[in-house]
Amino acid sequence: MKIEVIDYKGKKVMEVSGEIDMHASPSLRKELMSLVSKKTTPLLVDLKGVSYIDSSGIATFVEGLKGMMAFGGKLKLASIPAGVMEIFNFSKLDKVFEIYGDLDDAVNS
Amino acid sequence: MMDSVKITIPSHPKYLSVVRALVSRMGELSEMSEASIDKVKLAVDEACSNVIKYAYKGDAGKRIAVEFRITQEGFEVTIEDSGIKANPELIEGRSLDEVKPGGLGIHLIKRAFDVLAFDERKKKGNRLRLIRYKRGDNED
Numbered sequence: 445m446k447i448e449v450i451d452y453k454g455k456k457v458m459e460v461s462g463e464i465d466m467h468a469s470p471s472l473r474k475e476l477m478s479l480v481s482k483k484t485t486p487l488l489v490d491l492k493g494v495s496y497i498d499s500s501g502i503a504t505f506v507e508g509l510k511g512m513m514a515f516g517g518k519l520k521l522a523s524i525p526a527g528v529m530e531i532f533n534f535s536k537l538d539k540v541f542e543i544y545g546d547l548d549d550a551v552n553s
Numbered sequence: 554m555m556d557s558v559k560i561t562i563p564s565h566p567k568y569l570s571v572v573r574a575l576v577s578r579m580g581e582l583s584e585m586s587e588a589s590i591d592k593v594k595l596a597v598d599e600a601c602s603n604v605i606k607y608a609y610k611g612d613a614g615k616r617i618a619v620e621f622r623i624t625q626e627g628f629e630v631t632i633e634d635s636g637i638k639a640n641p642e643l644i645e646g647r648s649l650d651e652v653k654p655g656g657l658g659i660h661l662i663k664r665a666f667d668v669l670a671f672d673e674r675k676k677k678g679n680r681l682r683l684i685r686y687k688r689g690d691n692e693d
Contacts, residue, residue, distance in 0.1 A: 465573075466602045467566035496573070498598050499657040527591055534664070535657050 446493075447475050453551045456484050461493025464501030472501065476508040485517030488550045492523035497531055509541060518542065522550040556582065559620040564605050564634070565613035569598050572619055576630075583623040588693040589665075593628065593685060596665035599658035600632050600681060608636025608679055627686040630666075635678035641671050 445468035448459045458479065464472060479487050489505075505521070512519045522544040524532065532538045544550035560575060562568040573594050580590035601617055609615045615636060622629040662669060668684035 463570065465566065465569050465598060466605065467569060496595075498595060498602065499661060500602065502657055530591075531595070531661075535660070 445471065447472065449475070449479070452488070452547065455486060455488055455551050457488045457490055457547065459490045459493070463496040464494060464504075465496065465498045466500045469498075469500040469504050473504045473507065476504060477511060480508055480511035480517070480519075483515055483517060485512065485515075486520055487512065487518070488520045488522055488547065490522050490547050491525065491528060492547075494525060494528050497528050502531060502535055502537065505541070506537065520544060520550045520553065522547045556623040557620060559618060561616050561618045562601075563613060564609045564615040564617050566602070566605060569601055572601055573598055575619075575621065579621040579623065580628070583628050585628065586688075586693055589685075589688065592661075592665040592693065593630075596662040596683070597630055597632070599661050600630075600683065603639075603658060604632060604634045604636065604679070607639065608634045610637070612636075627667075627684060629685075630683040632681045632683070633675070633678065639671060639679050639681075 445460065445462035445464055450457050450459060456479065458475065460472065462468070476489075505519075509519050520542045523546050524543060529538070532541065532543070542550075542553070544553060558575065558579060560571070562571055576594040576597050577590055580593055585593065597619070601619065604617050605611065605613075615634065618631075618633040620631045620633075622631075662683070666683040666685045668682065670682050672680035672682060
């Protein structure tokens with residue numbers, strides 16, 4: 445898994461790629477919660493390059509969302525590949541997260 | 554003829570990708586659909602993650618044995634460890650309507666496999682048997 449934090453059209457974007465499993469989740473959690481603790485909002489997460497996610501990855505995003513909501517911040521997920529989206533749907537989290545088709549939709553929201 | 558493959562991995566999360574790769578290949582050999590392979594791969598990953606987390610409490614110096622069998626009826630996976638015994642009665646995921654981290658893994662295992670059973674004859678550690686029966690053409 446790779447994580448890059450970039451500025452895109454004035455917004456902070458976390459670009460995640462590769463496989464998010466029990467091995468990768470601690471790094472994801474560290475990066476995500478660091479931005480949450482700095483009250484970086486809105487924080488956009490681009491998942492275009494993610495090929496796999498397990499329950500530890502999902503749990504990490506739920507934790508990030510809860511951290512954001514605690515101070516009224518926004519966590520927006522964008523470009524979720526179909527296979528990854530299927531897990532969000534199954535876990536009924538598609539109704540909880542703000543999810544956008546692509547990064548520009550998330551930026552303009 | 555029964556086709557089976559067995560691997561033993563260290564109980565370090567970095568080896569979960571090796572198990573996933575093997576699930577993919579075995580799923581292809583058993584002529585599962587791509588969607589089914591994805592579900593089974595995730596379920597086996599979750600079961601092995603549970604061994605690392607709960608049976609071995611994160612100790613990366615132990616071993617996990619994973620055996621795959623392609624049978625007439627379907628696809629079987631047996632996962633063995635020598636860690637703390639699981640209490641099947643306590644294995645329950647969160648309600649999917651609750652929004653909180655954790656508790657999703659068991660749901661992902663149960664949706665992929667028709668049978669999830671701990672072998673009570675195993676004295677030390679756990680032997681988890683997962684069975685997925687063959688599906689119809691358009692069922693995942």
